Amino acid sequence: MQTKWLEETFGIRPEGQTQFGRYEGFISRNQIYIMAPLGESKEYLMELKGIADHLIQSGDRNILTIIQTKSGELWGEWEGKSLCLLACQMNERQPVQQIGRKLAKFHLRGLTIPFKVERTSRIGQWKQLWEKRLAQMEGVWQSKMYQSPENEFERMFIESFPYYMGVTENAIQYLVDTEIDEAPGQTDNGTVCHERFSNQIWVKNSLLKNPLDWVFDHRSRDLAEWTRGIYFESKHAHHPHIRKFFQDYQALSPLSAFGWRLLYSRLVFPLHYFECIEEYYITQSEQDKNWQEERLYKLLQSSTEYERFLGEFYQLADAPIRKLKIPHLEWLIN
Known part of the structure; x- marks a missing residue:
């Protein structure tokens, strides 16, 4: 550990090492510290600090301070x-309950940020990001199409991509229709979200919140990614978890028609498929490649199940589809 550097730079002497997710950390005077490389621009970090400071001032005591x-x-x-160095008071770990309610409180605090957020914002960018990702993958697919597959993974990718390209186009069209048809309400303003919110991100860390995980976006981003995560984590037992999560969330902060439809477009977008293909071609590890091959096989085997899940999602989450006149994707409910 960089003990001398930490003392000279921050005036803090480590007393014991720890680990916080993927970050190296240490303990000092009943505080937990994590060290993280500056992955974005320094202006990006300054904006995250401003957001974190506002949430702390708004009453959230579980946020790591930069x-x-x-x-x-x-x-x-x-x-x-x-x-950069982040810190938070050490608290006794307790089981996290009503994660939907806690996420709603977090989002409501994020709606009150008093300055314009620019560097970390993803508001209104989904369409462009999804189209870019699709175009990149289509380029890889076309380069493989007229060659013999090198292995089983490539065979599965070549055969499955046209289906997932169609699904992606459906997600983009549903998103575009939402932005045309629905007027966003006040609760559809940007708030503090996570790059990828999951059932574990707070639970494992006893609700400690790391600003380096955040982006500024529509709250449906977190709701969709939590839902996607719990579906794949517990395919045959997700119904009660999803119903309870949305009941708890909506008790504090109901979604508008615009919010429900954004959430649904993000669930339809096959992020799990994109990540699997991208990670296979990025990694240099044979072990990781084998793991991604197994993952892709399971995804393809369960694609019909995921379609069925999408077809029943609005009912499962108790979305007021009739009251808000929320449209389905017809091919998912036939």
Whole structure:
């Protein structure tokens, strides 16, 4: 551990090492600290600090604070790398209950941010990001189409991509129709979300919230990614979890028609498929490649089940589809 550097740069002496998710960390004076590389621009980090400070001032006591160096910077340089330091008071770990309700509170606090968020914002960008991702994957697929597959993964990818391209186009069209048909309400303003919210992101860390996980987006992003995660985590037991989660969330913060439809478009978008293909071609590890091959096989075997899940999602989540006149995708309910 960089003990001397931490003392010289931040004035903090580590007392014991720990791990916080994928980050190295340490304990000092009843505080938990994590060190993280500066993955984005320094302006991006400054915006995250402003968001975190606002949420702390609004009453959230479980947020990691971005610590300043002794010279007032938000990062320090160590062996040619920019590192930032985050800290939070150590609390006794307790089981996390009513995660839907806690997420609603978190989103409601995020709606009150008093400054314009720019660097971390993903508001209104889904269509463009999905189209870009689809075009990139289509390029890879076309380069493989007229060659003999090198292995079983490539065979599955070549055969399955046209189906997932069609699904992606449906998700994009549903999103576009939503933006044309529905007027966003006040609760559809941007709030603090996560790059990828899951059932584990707070539970494992006893509700500690890491600003480095955040983006500024429509709250349906978190709701959709939590739902996707719990579906794949417990395929045959997800119904009660999803129903309870949305009941708890909506008790504090009901979704508008615009919000429900954004959420649904994101669930239809086959992010799980894109990630599997992308990670296979990125990794250099044979073990990881084998794992992604097995993952793709399972995804393809269960694609009809996921269609069925999408077809029943609105009913499962108790969405007021008649009251709000929310349309289905016809091919998912036939």
